[in-house]
Each structure stands twice: as structure tokens, then as C-alpha cells.
Amino acid sequence: MKKNNVLRKSGVFQTSDLDTHPHPSENIDAAYTARWGDLLYEGNSRVFLDEIFQYLNGLCAKGNLDYQFLHTFWRQFQQVVMNVLWQKRLDGENMLPLLSMGENAQSLQETKDAISAIAAQFEQHNLPKDEKDELVKQIEKYVDQHLEQPLTVSDVAESMYMNADYLSRLFKSKKGISLKEYIVTEKMHAAQIFLQTTNLPISIIASKLGYDNFSYFSQVYRKVMGVSPTSEKKK
Template sequence: MLGTGKTILIVDDEPLTRSGIHKTLETWSAGKYKILSTDNGAEALEIIRSQVINLLITDIRMPEITGLQLVESMQKRGQKPVVIVISGHADFHYAQSALQLGVVNYLVKPIQKRKLLEAVEGALQIEEEWERVETLERMADPQLLQAKLESQQYSEPVQQAVRYVEQHLQEPLGMREVAMHIHLNPSYFSALFKEQTGFTFSEYVTRSRLQRAKELLLQTRLPISDIAEQVGYQTPKYFIKLFKEYEGKSPSQFRKELKQEDDEI
């Protein structure tokens, strides 16, 4: 089931269309979502300033502020809800412009209820995925992320080592073992890895394991002991100790804070 507590805003200057969409979504929602509607872009912007909108459904052609201008105005304010645009015409130019603004669907009037609900459910799923990705980006280790972004510039042996680490985080990972895997002398490999990634091999493995652990804490309900095992630690105690050193909080506290953020959205 899709997440609850979200808000859908309908903007259309045609009373029958606006009312029809509103009633259809109210019935479908059965109280899971807050459904708002207005007949103009200016009022829509006032609503958007006062609360979070998760899904915007807007007519593309309206007086004063068009649907596309409304989307552009929201984006300039740093707000990026998922958007469905509706139109009385199958206009390729408008559809192309809408896609360039990141609009996820384009519906032509008269709108069938089935197509409307399919579009809304699909858009809300996309919005949840955007939220998940945004959360993952916020909790990313910036130094590790930078190293990964630069990985294409590494020599082939170091790239092989990085791939090997990613594929074997759950297993014991020693520098000597990985050096043998890529056919390099361990001492030479150690110096080469540090020079190119900026990390010692051991620190790179630790940061990679903790990053994977944070993803599991966000995306699953696995016990801390299971997460520790999945990222290569034999005992939860050592995993928790490392996690606290790097994150300044325990895995349980980290998960609790993420849950609180989700509840506030």
C-alpha cells in the first residue's frame, strides 16, 4: 500500500473537470490522502507556500498562470512534487515541454476514471521512490561518495579491487586477499589504493560496510544483529562500536531518527 498522510492538489479552471477529479480521488483515497483543489494558479501557489504538496494535478492551459508556469514557479522555489498535467488537446508541443519539466504523466480530457487512478497511483509510487533516493543521498558518506564518483579515473587494478569490495561486503575482506585476487604485491597494492582513493584499504572497506548498513536500516526492518552480519561483522557489538565512531549515534538511534523524518513528511 502506498504511504499515507500525503497531499494531492488539483488545479483546473473548468468546474466540472475539477469537481470530477476531486470526487473521484476522494472516493479512491478513502481518507488516506488529503485532497485539495483550486481553480487558478495564483491560489495554487499560495497553497503550496503554506504546506507540502506531494502530487500536483494541473490543467496545462489556464488564464494568467498556466500549468507549466505553475510547475516552473514551484521548481524555482525548490519544491518538486510529482506532477500530472491534463489538457483538452493532445498537443505534442505542450507534452514535450511538460516532459522537460519532469512531469510524470500527461492526460487528455475527457479523462477516464481508470486512467486517472492509474496515473495517480503511478505518480505517488514515483514520489515515494524520489523520497527514498533523496534520503539515501542525505545519509551518504560524502568522502566515500566522492571516491566512488572518481572511480573511473582509477587504474584498472584499483577499479577491480573496488568492485571486489562491493561484491563481497558480507564476507571477510583482507587487503592481502584482495591484492592476490588482482595479482598485485600487497605492499604495492596498499600504496596504490591509498594514493588513488585517498583511503587506506581498511578504511574504505569500513566506510563501504557502514554505508550499506545505513541503507539496510532505512529500507528494511531487519534486527541490528542481522544487519551487522549482512555487512560483514561477526558480532553486533563491534559493528555498533564502529557505527557510533563514524555516525555519532547508534544504529538504533539512526533508524529511529529516519523513521521520525518519514512520519513528518
């Protein structure tokens, strides 16, 4: 029962809940795998992820998702990936750890994470330079518009239907700093403006920028700006 809890639901499980006749794991319809392969080949990762996650979520809603099915699904999905690698004449060495990650997945979320990472690898090969530059601009715009939230790299990536690791690597290659560092720096620059131009208490400024822990905010501010928020306000 624990092994089949691929949704990682919490709760009390009793032996009477055990399904002694689990559904047979069936092969995925070839129409689905062909469609996913086409999307992956074209580099259309957003639609690819939307459709494949919708497929998995649909099975989940019907109660047809267990550990055995996830691994049956992954064997067929892996074949789709290998076919696209061959069609595009790409070296699959960087893909092997990601395929292994999916093979060893113990939950639906771990499987989805592996799929997202694979899509990001293909996108890296398909995305032209000007589109990468545009993507970085979109990232900067999103961060600027959401500074008052407890923003993370995953939040930014999720909003763009992209893999967080790939997005952070891309951003660092273009801007010279990681996306995580950029988010923190932008928040501290915004805090500096509040400290210098308003009479708001420091605790309120911290809260406005998504920091509920005043002490932690002060530590981060000092690390980034070189002075404490109190000293900045006195200036």
C-alpha cells in the first residue's frame, strides 16, 4: 500500500483498504506516444508538458495510477525520448541521468519532475539565441511584478511551464548570476528604496517584500547591501 501511494497522500491506512485485485497496467495508446514524440521533436515543450500531465492527472482522477503503472508508463515514455534523440541526431549522454531519475521515481511528482527535466534538455537544443534572450527578459519582468511575494525559482519556472534547473542555468549563462541570487538582489534593492524614501517601519518593509521573519530579512539585507536596514534608514 505504501509503495502504491504514488500521490504521497497522508492518512490512516487499514488492511481493509487494500485492493487485492489491482488494475492491470496497460500499454499507452500509440496515438498518445506519437503525439508526445512530435511535440518533443518540434521543441514545443509547453504543450508537451500540458498534454502529458493532463493524461497522468486524468488517470489519477480515475484511481488508475499506481506504482506498477508508473513504471510501465516510464518504459514507453523512455522509448519516445530515445526515438526523438535518434531523429534529431543528438547525443543522449546528458539524458541518461534524467531517464534514470524517472525509472527510479517513487511518486507521481517525481515522475513529473523527470519529464520536466527531459523537456528542458530538448528545449535547450531547440531554443534560438534571440528566444533565450526574450525568455530572460520575461523572467526579469515576472520577478519585478512579484517582488511582494515569497518568490522562488520554482515559482518563476512554474509560471512559464519550464524546468527550474534549466531556467536557472539559462539565466546565469546570460546574466552572470543565478536566478535565486537575482530574485534576492532585486528584493533588497526594492527594500533600499522603501528605506530611503518612506517612513515605513523596517518590519513592514520586510513583510511587503515577502519576508515574515524580520531577523532573517535583516541578515539578507546586510549580506547583499553591505549595511543593516537600520543603518540604511538612518542615512
